[in-house]
Amino acid sequence: xxxxxxxxxxxxxxxxxxxxxxxxxxxxxxxxxxxxxxxxxxxxxxxxxxxxxxxxxxxxxxxxxxxxxxxxxxxxxxxxxxxxxxxxxxxxxxxxxxxxxxxxxxxxxxxxxxxxxxxxxxxxxxxxxxxxxxxxxxxxxxxxxxxxxxxxxxxxxxxxxxxxxxxxxxxxxxxxxxxxxxxxxxxxxxxxxxxxxxxxxxxxxxxxxxxxxxxxxxxxxxxxxxxxxxxxxxxxxxxxxxxxxxxxxxx
Amino acid sequence: xxxxxxxxxxxxxxxxxxxxxxxxxxxxxxxxxxxxxxxxxxxxxxxxxxxxxxxxxxxxxxxxxxxxxxxxxxxxxxxxxxxxxxxxxxxxxxxxxxxxxxxxxxxxxxxxxxxxxxxxxxxxxxxxxxxxxxxxxxxxxxxxxxxxxxxxxxxxxxxxxxxxxxxxxxxxxxxxxxxxxxxxxxxxxxxxxxxxxxxxxxxxxxxxxxxxxxxxxxxxxxxxxxxxxxxxxxxxxxxxxxxxxxxxxxxxxxxxxxxxxxxxxxxxxxxxxxxxxxxxxxxxxxxxxxxxxxxxxxxxxxx
Numbered sequence: 360x361x362x363x364x365x366x367x368x369x370x371x372x373x374x375x376x377x378x379x380x381x382x383x384x385x386x387x388x389x390x391x392x393x394x395x396x397x398x399x400x401x402x403x404x405x406x407x408x409x410x411x412x413x414x415x416x417x418x419x420x421x422x423x424x425x426x427x428x429x430x431x432x433x434x435x436x437x438x439x440x441x442x443x444x445x446x447x448x449x450x451x452x453x454x455x456x457x458x459x460x461x462x463x464x465x466x467x468x469x470x471x472x473x474x475x476x477x478x479x480x481x482x483x484x485x486x487x488x489x490x491x492x493x494x495x496x497x498x499x500x501x502x503x504x505x506x507x508x509x510x511x512x513x514x515x516x517x518x519x520x521x522x523x524x525x526x527x528x529x530x531x532x533x534x535x536x537x538x539x540x541x542x543x544x545x546x547x548x549x550x551x552x553x554x555x556x557x558x559x560x561x562x563x564x565x566x567x568x569x570x571x572x573x574x575x576x577x578x579x580x581x582x583x584x585x586x587x588x589x590x591x592x593x594x595x596x597x598x599x600x601x602x603x604x605x606x607x608x609x610x
Numbered sequence: 611x612x613x614x615x616x617x618x619x620x621x622x623x624x625x626x627x628x629x630x631x632x633x634x635x636x637x638x639x640x641x642x643x644x645x646x647x648x649x650x651x652x653x654x655x656x657x658x659x660x661x662x663x664x665x666x667x668x669x670x671x672x673x674x675x676x677x678x679x680x681x682x683x684x685x686x687x688x689x690x691x692x693x694x695x696x697x698x699x700x701x702x703x704x705x706x707x708x709x710x711x712x713x714x715x716x717x718x719x720x721x722x723x724x725x726x727x728x729x730x731x732x733x734x735x736x737x738x739x740x741x742x743x744x745x746x747x748x749x750x751x752x753x754x755x756x757x758x759x760x761x762x763x764x765x766x767x768x769x770x771x772x773x774x775x776x777x778x779x780x781x782x783x784x785x786x787x788x789x790x791x792x793x794x795x796x797x798x799x800x801x802x803x804x805x806x807x808x809x810x811x812x813x814x815x816x817x818x819x820x821x822x823x824x825x826x827x828x829x830x831x832x833x834x835x836x837x838x839x840x841x842x843x844x845x846x847x848x849x850x851x852x853x854x855x856x857x858x859x860x861x862x863x864x865x866x867x868x869x870x871x872x873x874x875x876x877x878x879x880x881x882x883x884x885x886x887x888x889x890x891x892x893x894x895x896x897x898x899x900x901x902x903x904x905x906x907x908x909x910x911x912x913x
Contacts, residue, residue, distance in 0.1 A: 363781045374769065437761035440734050442782045443754045606734055608763075 360444050364452030365459070371430075372422050372460045379418055380467045383411035387471040394478035405475055412468040419464030423457030424527045428545070432535040436608045446603045450528075450595065457524050511580040518587045525594035526552060532601040538609065683746060685710045685829045685860045686731060690740035693726050693884075700726040701884045704740070708860060710828070713851075713874050715892075716864040717903075718881035719911050724864040725762060727881070728833050731862070732759055745828060755783075758827035760818055762834040762864075768807035772800060772817065779821050791824035794850065812843045819847055823854040830861045836870055844870050868904040878903055880910055 386408035393401035430439050431449075439449065476487060502509045530552055534545030564586060572579035684707040691704040701723045708714050716724050729735040730742050733749035744753040766775055772795065779786045795802065798820075800813055809817065819835060832851070836844040844867075852874055855861055865871055878895060880888035887910055888895075892903055899906055 360782070367778060367781070370774075371767070371769070434761075434763040434765045435767055437734075437759075437763050437765040438767075441732060441754055441757075441759040441761070443751050444782070445751045604736055608729070608734060 361448050361452045361455070364444065364449065365456045368423075368426060368430075368452060368456035369459060371426055372419070372456065373463075375418055375422055376415065376460060376463065379411055379415045380463075383408055383415055383467055383471050384474070386411055387474040391474050391478040401478070408471050408475065412471045415467055416461070416464040419460040420457070420524075423453075423460050423524065424531070427453050427457070427528055428531050428535075428542075431602070432531065432541070432608070436606075440606065440608070446599050450599060450602070453528070454521055454524060458520055461520075505576075507577060508580070511577065511584065515580065515584050515587065518584060518591060522587055522591055522594070525591060525598065526556075529594045529598050529601075532598045535607050536601070536605060538607070541609075683710060684708060684743070685745055686862060687743040687746075688727075688740065689743075691727075691730065691737055691742050692739045693723075693730060693735065694738045699884055701730075701737075704881075704884070704886055706879055706886055706889050708862065708877070710860055711858055712876040713855070713861040713863060714877045714879065715868075715871055715875040715903075716862060716879050716881060717866065717868055717907060718887075719866055722881040723884040724881055725833055726884075728759075728831055728862075728864055731831060732757065755785075756828040758783075758822045758825040758830045760822040760830075760832045760835055762837065764814060766806050766814060766818060768805075770806050771802070772804050772806060772809075773802040775806060775817070775821065776802070779824070783825055785826040786821075787824050787826065790854070791820055794820045794824070794854075798846075812839050815839050816843065816846065816850075819850055823850055826856055826859075828859055830855070830859060830863075832861065832863045834865055835863065836865060836867055841870075848874055868907045872903045875903065880907065882910065 386404050390401045390404035390408055393399075393404055429435055430453075442449075476484065479487065527549060530548040531545045533548050534541050537544045564583070568579045568582055571582055686708040688704045688706050691701055692699070693701040704723075704727065716727065718724050726735065727742075730737055731744055731749055733751070733753065742749060745756055747753050767778075770778070776788060776791050779791070780788050792802065795817070798813070798816060800809070800817060806814065806817070815835070815838070819832075822830065822832070830851075835851070836847050839847065848871065851861060851863075863871060863875070872892070875892045877891050878888065879886060888906070890898075895901070895903055895906060901909070
């Protein structure tokens with residue numbers, strides 16, 4: 360069932376993403392062609408491609424949040440909640456489809472950049488490649504010095520990806536509890552939660568992490584990993600509770 | 611109501627209670643909002659005026675809880691069901707059971723608690739107290755597999771084409787019959803490639819009904835299926851419901867348009883201010899009161 364839910368969520372998300380992806384890739388290819396022919400038009404195409412690529416990543420993440428709201432809390436919610444699927448599976452599917460859409464957005468952005476890079480003059484391309492090489496060498500040195508760091512970093516990235524999405528999902532789930540101005544309330548809760556989280560991170564988490572980093576960098580990383588994982592789990596179960604016990608379908 | 615009238619009504623009630631099966635507490639006794647008094651007053655004079663020679667006429671209160679004939683397990687059951695929203699009582703001490711088979715009408719004016727009851731049956735809400743059972747189980751995602759639900763809202767995905775919506779249903783409901791849906795849509799002239807947002811309101815309602823009735827479910831819950839459509843569309847909707855109902859399935863139909871659905875109902879439940887005001891087979895209502903369901907409804911819910 361999760362697979363089917365993801366399939367239908369991706370179909371809904373890719374209606375827009377496909378359109379913007381085509382634009383981003385099209386502009387990148389045109390910019391590359393104009394670069395070869397020496398036309399001054401290439402800069403315009405380059406900027407357009409860049410904008411389209413950024414818009415793609417924005418639409419991929421924002422689109423999945425909008426999709427979460429529309430499919431669960433508007434009229435469509437009646438259909439979603441009449442499916443023989445548990446709330447846990449619904450949530451997992453929403454989360455995975457949003458992550459897939461965001462990753463596709465990032466992938467298209469990288470492809471666009473590679474197309475544009477390939478049109479750069481040889482010297483500029485060489486200096487760019489040297490920069491990338493140096494970066495990887497530095498990372499390699501760091502990893503050979505302490506391989507555990509790489510595992511911890513990857514773990515931290517994996518845990519961080521759903522955190523932002525879950526935070527927005529939770530804010531929308533709280534917003535739907537109101538009978539009027541639900542979108543407005545959701546925005547207000549999003550702003551408020553961001554302020555609170557930033558204050559907590561800046562004044563509580565970061566001083567602790569800094570102290571731990573002086574003792575042992577692993578301890579600092581694990582502290583962040585545990586806090587982020589705790590937030591992921593907390594958000595998930597709160598949303599699950601709100602959807603299964605406090606669902607407020609209007610229309 | 612003055613004291614004299616009240617005592618006269620009480621006398622009639624005492625006399626009738628000896629003839630009728632043991633009744634549940636009346637709506638007035640359980641009334642959370644105290645609005646049932648008015649209805650009681652409307653019914654009382656008719657009861658006191660009847661002569662001994664005249665054939666016995668029952669009121670809606672007499673049919674408060676005529677249990678449905680049991681022909682197997684109950685598909686839907688409510689026991690002391692209450693649902694409160696903050697300070698508002700949407701449902702109060704609702705008790706009834708619906709056996710498998712038949713077409714049951716959940717009837718009541720707007721705001722009587724019909725949609726709340728349906729949401730509870732779909733597991734979209736949780737009771738404040740009491741319980742509701744669908745096919746013997748507390749409503750959850752598993753009971754949704756045997757329940758086909760038509761909500762009273764535009765629940766279809768506007769951006770989808772008709773064929774995509776069909777594919778969606780086919781993906782999630784193993785009992786969904788794609789061929790049946792396509793056949794009904796073809797008869798109606800709705801193209802599979804048509805965008806749902808381009809359909810008229812009536813056609814959207816019909817599409818929703820077709821998708822719901824194309825399932826082979828045990829229980830069909832239809833929330834206001836004929837509200838907001840023209841009389842011709844109502845006829846189509848009712849004939850579609852009748853033609854596609856599996857023999858052993860139950861249709862739980864909620865509406866306030868009694869006259870239109872009366873011919874198809876086998877059992878009626880009147881909901882008034884969140885309480886059951888009548889629970890009786892339709893034939894029994896006609897036989898005992900000498901009135902149609904529509905007439906009785908107008909009497910019970912008179913302002």
